[in-house]
Amino acid sequence: MYDLAVMWDWIGFAVRWLHVITAMAWIGSSFYFIALDLGLNRNIKGPADGEEWQVHGGGFYHIQKYLVAPEAMPDHLTWFKWESYSTWLSGAALLMIVYWVGGELYLLDPSRADITLWQGIAISAATIAVGWLLYDGLCKSAVGERPTLMMLVLFAIIVAMSWGLNQVFTGRAALLHLGAFTATIMTANVFFIIMPNQRIVVADLKAGRTPDPKYGKIAKLRSTHNNYLTLPVIFLMLSNHYPLAFATDHAWIIAALVFLMGVTIRHFFNTMHARKGRPHWTWGATALLFIAIMWLSTANMGDRYDEAAERDLTPIETQFVQALGFEDAYDTVLGNCSMCHAREPAWQGLAWPPKGIVLETQSDVARHARLIYLQAGISHAMPPPNAIDMQPEARAAIVAWYRAATGS
Structure with missing residues (x-):
């Protein structure tokens, strides 16, 4: 398929x-x-x-x-x-x-x-x-x-x-x-x-x-x-x-x-x-x-991402959180993506997360599952190579999790 x-x-x-x-x-x-x-x-x-x-x-x-x-x-x-x-x-x-x-x-x-x-x-x-x-x-x-x-x-x-x-x-x-x-x-x-x-x-x-x-x-x-x-x-x-x-x-x-x-x-x-x-x-x-x-x-953007991190999961987000391999994929995202895609990015020069996408909590990662899969799973678009050298097994963990959640 x-x-x-x-x-x-x-x-x-x-x-x-x-x-x-x-x-x-x-x-x-x-x-x-x-x-x-x-x-x-x-x-x-x-x-x-x-x-x-x-x-x-x-x-x-x-x-x-x-x-x-x-x-x-x-x-x-x-x-x-x-x-x-x-x-x-x-x-x-x-x-x-x-x-x-x-x-x-x-x-x-x-x-x-x-x-x-x-x-x-x-x-x-x-x-x-x-x-x-x-x-x-x-x-x-x-x-x-x-x-x-x-x-x-x-x-x-x-x-x-x-x-x-x-x-x-x-x-x-x-x-x-x-x-x-x-x-x-x-x-x-x-x-x-x-x-x-x-x-x-x-x-x-x-x-x-x-x-x-x-x-x-x-x-x-x-x-x-x-x-x-x-x-x-x-x-x-x-x-x-x-x-x-x-x-x-x-x-x-x-x-x-x-x-x-x-x-x-x-x-x-x-x-x-x-x-x-x-x-x-x-x-x-x-x-x-x-x-x-x-x-x-x-203007007034300083506290835009300071709101409560966690929230109730939607049915689709729940599907991804409960899928086989989520914990491994979540740890992978935290270790490779969250330094930039955070409510307060750690990467120097970033005042806000790129594209406005935050990847810190389980709900964050589940909500952006498809983007993570395409950008950091089956392609090497993210993270930038001069930021983090993401290993093949880390990308494989994302791919396995996404495909388990979608049945593809």
């Missing part, structure tokens, strides 16, 4: 790779078209709304944009949609693999909310959908007619969602779900608004009708929203690698400030691409926001 933990780890790796590839394609084309639209020369007479000459890869490109549509439908029309759809679908699959299948470890935090795994999964799925419903309702309301007010209200919703997620899930899951919440808004914009509006324009053109320009304006507005939301989403998707972002008491505020940084950064580049100057003040504002985030990441 193939090792299920290894299989799931490789499946997660493959899906993550796909997600990154499709995200690069989507973000690349999105940023390019925003920059192109802002940089078009609109002083040239002709049927087009603007045009631009560009040089790349040894060739010259002459690009024209029609605000509504050209007089005749071209023989070949490229639609930009699958990059967005593939990014969302692969991201949703990755969320299910990591945070649903691995929910006991990555999704649930008993110290924050006493809920079952299926309840956590239900909340996870609901938060992905509710973001779009709230955002789309705002866009179609009177608030949507006032762009500045619209973004302020959306930011308030994001802050509230950030706080709420941090009351229920682990820190890493909370920030990841806030990213999924926002990314769903972006892809839904493409699927429900931008693409249908473009299809209406194409259908009118084919039928010989003059397309209504309102459809293009609505699509452009939603595309602009996506442009400002992209950078925060990237930060949130990467945040699970950095405990100082997710494993702090102020993670929800950090996430909110990241959205403001996304606005300041994109404002600089959008203004520059539109040839309206270079508002360097945005870099100062971004730096100040980042400094605030750095301060918040360590």
